[in-house]
Amino acid sequence: MxxxxxxxxxxxxxxxxxxxxxxxxxxxxxxxxxxxxxxxxxxxxxxxxxxxxxxxxxxxxxxxxxxxxxxxxxxxxxxxxxxxxxxxxxxxxxxxxxxxxxxxxxxxxxxxxxxxxxxxxxxxxxxxxxxxxxxxxxxxxxxxxxxxxxxxxxxxxxxYFYDAIAPIVSAESVDPDRSFFGSRYGKTAGGGAACEGDGAEGDYINCPLGEEEYADLVLALREGRRVRPHAFEEGRYFEGCLPIEVIADRGQDALRYGPLKPVGLRDPRTGKQPYAVVQLRPENRYLSAYNLVGFQTRLAYPEQRRIFRMIPALAEAEFLRYGSIHRNTxxxxxxxxxxxxxxxxxxxxxxxxxxxxxxxxxxxxxxxxxxxxxxxxxxxxxxxxxxxxxxxxxxxxxxxxxxxxxxxxxxxxxxxxxxxxxxxxxxxxxxxxxxxxxxxxxxxxxxxxxxxxxxxxxx
Ligand SMILES: Cc1cc2nc3c(=O)[nH]c(=O)nc-3n(C[C@H](O)[C@H](O)[C@H](O)COP(=O)(O)OP(=O)(O)OC[C@H]3O[C@@H](n4cnc5c(N)ncnc54)[C@H](O)[C@@H]3O)c2cc1C
Incomplete structure (x- = not known):
């Protein structure tokens, strides 16, 4: 002291x-x-x-x-x-x-x-x-x-400009039958199985999307209700932290080549690379909560719940925290x-x-x-x-x-x-x-x- x-x-x-x-x-x-x-x-x-x-x-x-x-x-x-x-x-x-x-x-x-x-x-x-x-x-x-x-x-x-933060879901609410563990190209922090006790390879939970599911998600993101900026704030985003809906606005494939890119991932049930993948990253060492990677957003809370639950593995997702916008000085x-x-x-x-x-x-x-x-x-x-x-x-x-x-x-x-x-x-x-x-x-x-x-x- x-x-x-x-x-x-x-x-x-x-x-x-x-x-x-x-x-x-x-x-x-x-x-x-x-x-x-x-x-x-x-x-x-x-x-x-x-x-x-x-x-x-x-x-x-x-x-x-x-x-x-x-x-x-x-x-x-x-x-x-x-x-x-x-x-x-x-x-x-x-x-x-x-x-x-x-x-x-x-x-x-x-x-x-x-x-x-x-x-x-x-x-x-x-x-x-x-x-x-x-x-x-x-x-x-x-x-x-x-x-x-x-x-x-x-x-x-x-x-001032804006940033946005991503939602967190509880691990137990992610559907294990519609998701799989794994890091891109099989990279793990410790080089071995990442989740103690479950024998799963890799640290991320991957939520695959088929072509139609992806198209529906993109449309919903574009049409979802967004929180309006305050009058004193102007809508300039940091390019590396764009809200997911802003990326969706940029083109049909923008998400598939951005945060939802499937490269380096193979779904063990099909043996194939999915059309698109939402990755969930552990929030804590107990692996009880997961962050939706790249899903920083200014969608209204009820819209986040509705739209992110369109991802098959997150159909029953419990949201521990919703995404939001913030000021940046x-x-x-x-x-x-x-x-x-x-x-x-x-x-x-x-x-x-x-x-x-x-x-x-x-x-x-x-x-x-x-x-x-x-x-x-x-x-x-x-x-x-x-x-x-x-x-x-x-x-x-x-x-x-x-x-x-x-x-x-x-x-x-x-x-x-x-x-x-x-x-x-x-x-x-x-x-x-x-x-x-x-x-x-x-x-x-x-x-x-x-x-x-x-x-x-x-x-
Ligand atoms: C909502 C949000 C989400 C973000 N998400 C990410 C992310 O995912 N990844 C990432 O790398 N970066 C993220 N950032 C940016 C992140 O804030 C910075 O990367 C990092 O925290 C900045 O460090 P800093 O020390 O400059 O500020 P901070 O870590 O914010 O620390 C500033 C400290 O100053 C204190 N303080 C403020 N005003 C006063 C005052 N008048 N008197 C005394 N104390 C004061 C605050 O309480 C705070 O503890 C995010 C920022 C925000 C706001």
């Missing part, structure tokens, strides 16, 4: 970015006040007093370093990320992905932060920027009067932030996480880690060089600080290979990605050993 009075840095928001930032600063010997508004105040999406609450899916995405998300995790792991360390200890089966049992994960992060001798955890909503070095990591649903303060500081023209980072993620007009204030212009749990954690390095270096009288753009961390950093061309609007991004320079030479896609991943692994080591990022790396 921290007993100090004076702090070196105040971190606002105990989510993915704020918890990581506070931890990294504290591990370097700096005294941190981490201010979290829960449980006194909560956003519409947060529901627990825990730090690092995962508000939607429990997946931190692929763990394969040849994918962008896997590569970023590898770099974060290498740098002693608190979030990734805790996630690994609370892993649930999810194919090649790192998915977690969210409450155990959140409890461990909270306990470790609360017990750190250099962190003072304060539970209150912040309305204005405090004096001294500050890291703003209050996330997509920034609350209290702070969103007003941010809006006043920058003007309110680029602060972020700043025009490339215009407002400098090289160290600091406000150009007020350099003691730095931004991290989703509000700074990245999308996703691990991306937010990555910016939290990076902003801590910049802040720590300044507190120690030095300067932290940014990570090379050839790394996943560097790709994100460059997107946030430098991506905006003249007159182009800025929007948050997930980590992807497009953020890094292309590998020279003619290569097939898979080989190019492998080479990019190899180059990133080499360059992150170079950055660290050149004194670019100082130890300690512990978590």
């Amino acid at each position: 921290a007993r100090f009075r004076d702090v070196d840095v105040t971190v606002l928001g105990g989510g993915l970015a704020g918890s990581e930032a506070a931890w990294q600063l504290a591990e370097r010997g700096h005294r941190v006040a981490l201010v979290e508004m829960k449980p006194a105040a909560t956003s519409p999406a947060h529901g627990t007093p825990l730090l690092c609450e995962l508000v939607c899916t429990n997946s931190l995405r692929s763990d394969d370093p040849a994918t962008p998300a896997g590569l970023l995790k590898q770099e974060l792991r290498r740098m002693g990320s608190l979030v990734i360390g805790c996630a690994e200890r609370h892993r649930v089966p999810a194919g090649a992905a790192l998915a977690v049992e969210r409450f155990g994960f959140g409890r461990e992060v909270t306990a470790r932060i609360a017990a750190h001798e250099n962190i003072r955890l304060e539970r209150r909503a912040v309305d204005a920027f405090p004096d001294g070095p500050v890291i703003v990591a209050t996330g997509p649903l920034t609350g209290g009067g702070l969103s007003e303060s941010v809006r006043e500081l920058f003007g309110g023209d680029k602060l 972020y700043i025009d980072a490339p215009r407002l932030l400098g090289e160290e993620l600091e406000l150009v007009t007020r350099p003691e204030v730095r931004f991290a996480g989703l509000i700074a212009g990245v999308e996703g749990y691990i991306e937010s954690c990555a910016l939290g880690l990076l902003v801590a390095l910049f802040t720590a270096a300044r507190l120690e009288g030095g300067a932290q060089p940014p990570p090379p753009q050839t790394t996943a961390l560097g790709g994100l950093y460059h997107h946030v600080t430098r991506s905006r061309g003249a007159g182009e609007p800025f929007s948050p991004t997930n980590v992807n290979f497009g953020l890094m320079p292309r590998v020279e030479g003619k290569h097939k896609k898979r080989e190019r990605r492998r080479l990019a991943a190899e180059r990133a692994a080499r360059d992150i080591e170079g950055w660290i050993s050149d004194g670019g990022a100082r130890a300690p790396w512990s978590a």
